[in-house]
Amino acid sequence: xxxxxxxxxxxxxxxxxxxxxxxxxxxxxxxxxxxxxxxxxxxxxxxxxxxxxxxxxxxxxxxxxxxxxxxxxxxxxxxxxxxxxxxxxxxxxxxxxxxxxxxxxxxxxxxxxxxxxxxxxxxxxxxxxxxxxxxxxxxxxxxxxxxxxxxxxxxxxxxxxxxxxxxxxxxxxxxxxxxxxxxxxxxxxxxxxxxxxxxxxxxxxxxxxxxxxxxxxxxxxxxxxxxxxxxxxxxxxxxxxxxxxxxxxxxxxxxxxxxxxxxxxxxxxxxxxxxxxxxxxxxxxxxxxxxxxxxxxxxxxxxxxxxxxxxxxxxxxxxxxxx
Amino acid sequence: xxxxxxxxxxxxxxxxxxxxxxxxxxxxxxxxxxxxxxxxxxxxxxxxxxxxxxxxxxxxxxxxxxxxxxxxxxxxxxxxxxxxxxxxxxxxxxxxxxxxxxxxxxxxxxxxxxxxxxxxxxxxxxxxxxxxxxxxxxxxxxxxxxxxxxxxxxxxxxxxxxxxxxxxxxxxxxxxx
Numbered sequence: 001x002x003x004x005x006x007x008x009x010x011x012x013x014x015x016x017x018x019x020x021x022x023x024x025x026x027x028x029x030x031x032x033x034x035x036x037x038x039x040x041x042x043x044x045x046x047x048x049x050x051x052x053x054x055x056x057x058x059x060x061x062x063x064x065x066x067x068x069x070x071x072x073x074x075x076x077x078x079x080x081x082x083x084x085x086x087x088x089x090x091x092x093x094x095x096x097x098x099x100x101x102x103x104x105x106x107x108x109x110x111x112x113x114x115x116x117x118x119x120x121x122x123x124x125x126x127x128x129x130x131x132x133x134x135x136x137x138x139x140x141x142x143x144x145x146x147x148x149x150x151x152x153x154x155x156x157x158x159x160x161x162x163x164x165x166x167x168x169x170x171x172x173x174x175x176x177x178x179x180x181x182x183x184x185x186x187x188x189x190x191x192x193x194x195x196x197x198x199x200x201x202x203x204x205x206x207x208x209x210x211x212x213x214x215x216x217x218x219x220x221x222x223x224x225x226x227x228x229x230x231x232x233x234x235x236x237x238x239x240x241x242x243x244x245x246x247x248x249x250x251x252x253x254x255x256x257x258x259x260x261x262x263x264x265x266x267x268x269x270x271x272x273x274x275x276x277x278x279x280x281x282x283x284x285x286x287x288x289x290x291x292x293x294x295x296x297x298x299x300x301x302x303x304x305x306x307x308x309x310x311x312x313x314x315x316x317x318x319x320x321x322x323x
Numbered sequence: 324x325x326x327x328x329x330x331x332x333x334x335x336x337x338x339x340x341x342x343x344x345x346x347x348x349x350x351x352x353x354x355x356x357x358x359x360x361x362x363x364x365x366x367x368x369x370x371x372x373x374x375x376x377x378x379x380x381x382x383x384x385x386x387x388x389x390x391x392x393x394x395x396x397x398x399x400x401x402x403x404x405x406x407x408x409x410x411x412x413x414x415x416x417x418x419x420x421x422x423x424x425x426x427x428x429x430x431x432x433x434x435x436x437x438x439x440x441x442x443x444x445x446x447x448x449x450x451x452x453x454x455x456x457x458x459x460x461x462x463x464x465x466x467x468x469x470x471x472x473x474x475x476x477x478x479x480x481x482x483x484x485x486x487x488x489x490x491x492x493x494x495x496x497x498x499x500x
Contacts, residue, residue: 009367013491017484025458025483026465049370052334053342057491061440061459 009046016050020058113143113154121272121295123253131165132172137191137250138272138294159191161248166204179229180209182218189248197229200244208234255294259287262304262321273297280322283310333377340385341373345495351393356400365400366496369393443493447486454482455490 019037023029041048116136118124124136130151136142140158145151151167153160155176164172166185174181176190177197186204190197199208201221208227210216219234221227224244227236246256255272257265263284266277272294279286286308292300297319301312304321313320348369352362372392373382382388444452450472457468465483469476 009363012367013363014484014488017487017491018480021480021483021487025480045371045374046367048334049337049367049374052337053495054487054491056338056342057494058487060494061455061487061490 007046009050012046012050013054015040016047016054019051020054024055024058113145115141115143117141118158120274123250130167130170133163135161135251137161155190155192157192159189159250161187161189161251163187177229178211178231180207180218182207182209186223188221189244195231198226199229200226200239200247202241202244202248210234249291250294253294254291256291257288259289262286262288262308265300266321269294269297269300274317276318277301278318278320280310280320282323283308283321286310333374333381336377336381336385337370337374341370341389342495344386344389346498348389348393349496350498351390352397355397365393365396368396372396443490446493447489451482451486451489454479455486458483 137159172183
């Protein structure tokens with residue numbers, strides 16, 4: 001059998017670990033090193049198996065550890081005095097823009113707004129003097145009302161997570177996609193994209209108004225519900241809290257997929273990165289599970305290649321995953 | 324009937340079908356062999372035996388083949404000691420027949436896996452853990468790790484190797500539940 005008689009499995013596995021470290025975690029690995037490794041591997045099946053095993057363990061450490069790196073600098077701004085006086089303090093990295101038109105003309109009348117915007121792949125936390133907190137996800141534009149005593153926010157584009165300190169005298173209102181979301185003490189996520197608004201409730205209650213100009217009662221959303229609103233319809237579904245929390249993993253710079261189609265996963269990555277990920281026709285409906293760093297397209301691509309047995313083609317800013 | 328395989332295919336087969344059985348195999352030997360310090364060698368004997376056999380012909384039912392091999396290795400050892408407590412090798416049938424087919428060692432990175440990795444790292448000796456984290460999380464070179472930790476590059480290599488050795492045991496030799 002093996003040379004286990006002279007070499008214990010322990011010694012062989014330790015030697016295999018050293019080889020893996022030398023090859024995978026070293027800076028210089030040359031043909032001579034490879035030849036020495038090959039000759040060690042050829043000495044016995046036990047050597048070979050131990051090497052495969054340790055190499056696999058190193059892979060696993062690397063893959064998973066790659067995701068645990070510190071998320072890109074997560075800046076948080078302390079907007080002291082923002083509410084109720086709405087003193088305007090714009091951090092240097094934020095771009096101030098005036099008068100965005102996307103939110104509907106009726107919103108543009110009246111108060112002035114302070115505008116915050118994150119670039120693709122960016123994140124920003126706004127801490128308000130009333131103790132509320134708003135986290136802006138990638139590629140998001142959000143405006144505050146600067147009118148004294150008013151707590152009003154307009155989400156022009158993108159996604160934001162709100163943790164609101166309740167104040168019955170000053171309701172916290174989010175305007176998005178022609179709808180009004182009125183907080184009743186709560187944590188909620190709002191995401192708007194091309195005519196579709198999604199509101200997910202993690203805690204508390206909010207009222208979601210009918211579209212502007214339509215005379216219908218507001219929807220009363222409670223924890224664990226998700227409302228998906230289009231220009232004319234509102235559908236409300238219950239979702240497990242865990243799935244809502246997964247939807248918030250971007251706050252840690254992560255994306256969580258559960259049986260997500262490759263097409264949808266690619267679309268998620270494309271929200272955070274300038275590299276376009278494209279699922280080829282035969283690959284689009286495959287599903288994938290896992291937690292990935294939102295800004296690490298390469299790690300995701302490699303995993304998709306491994307797990308789904310796909311092939312990645314990289315060409316000018318595009319990565320195509322296909323069979 | 325099976326089929327003969329190339330070296331690459333053999334490695335892929337081992338990683339996909341045999342290695343995920345290590346926890347069950349380790350448990351089997353622990354239950355049926357008194358001397359804990361032999362378990363690692365016994366598992367290795369099974370690996371060597373099934374891989375040598377698979378080089379000629381890959382078994383269709385890997386799990387059954389692995390546990391039958393494990394039993395035969397035990398019986399050989401008992402024989403050498405001239406004690407054959409046959410009943411102790413009995414649970415191999417149940418193990419071999421288990422319907423649960425080991426999933427491929429998917430590179431999926433789930434939250435569970437993150438948690439398990441965290442738990443595994445926590446069990447490393449502090450200096451090993453530090454070296455592994457500096458390498459894998461911070462992406463430092465061995466030289467940078469050496470200067471950060473105030474040790475030689477050779478020692479860094481040794482810490483990394485010991486860390487990897489321990490992590491391999493935790494990943495494959497223990498039940499992940």
